[in-house]
Amino acid sequence: MNPADVAQAAPQIDMSFWTLFWHAHIVVKLVMSGLIGASIWCWSIIIDKSLLYRRTRKDMDAFEEGFWSGRSLEELYRDLSSKPANDMAAVFVAAMREWKRSFENGGRSVASLSQRIDKVLDVTIQRETERLESKLLVLSTIASSAPFIGLFGTVWGIMHSFTAIAVSKNSSLAVVAPGIAEALFATAIGLFAAIPALMAYNKLQAEVAKAQNRLEAFADEFSAILSRQIDERLAA
DSSP states (O other): OOOHHHHSOOOOOOOHHHHHHHHHHHHHHHEEEEEEEEHHHHHHHHHHHHHHHHHHHHHHHHHHHTTTTEEEEHHHHHHHHHSSSSSHHHHHHHHHHHHHHHHHHHSSSSSHHHHHHHHHHHHHHHHHHHHTTTTTTHHHHHHHHHHHHHHHHHHHHHHHHHHHHHHHOOOHHHHHHHHHEHHHHHHHHHHHHHHHHHHHHHHHHHHHHHHHHHHHHHHHHHHHHHHHHHHHHHHO
């Protein structure tokens, strides 16, 4: 018989993604569904954080431009005190608020003002950094666990396939291949969820580190400015 005729006469096996999912064992289906949901969650975080960090960079640039433009600290504080527009503005407002409180009682608590301002700056930077880092742990968790969850689905699917083969007593490729493909599909989905999550986590974590470095650099410069003013007042 012509090999082409044999191939044409052989039953066609549908190996589409939907068919692999639909014919998989219920446990494998749950694993796949969970991984697909995790992937969607990851992408929502990636998009949200990417937009947030881009907006944060622009806001920091705008604030630094205004800060170094020659405006008085009091005027800048009045404009921002009610609602700081960005992380750097929040650091500035926190330090200025401590500065103003220290002079409300006639300047009797100025002696340790520099240390208090430094502590306020550190706490504010830490709080703003934690806000930027929020939800990044989700990406890290999915990146590290999704391949193993997918592997669990694969192992379970292969066990189920071998059990079905033993019951049917038929080990032909047409019987074995669909079950193995369904099982391996779980690992593929796990990798599909994990790889973008890992890459995005590293990229977004680097963005947080850059923002934190900018905040710390600004805090050091602003602390030096306030320290000079404190020394001038004490010397007066």
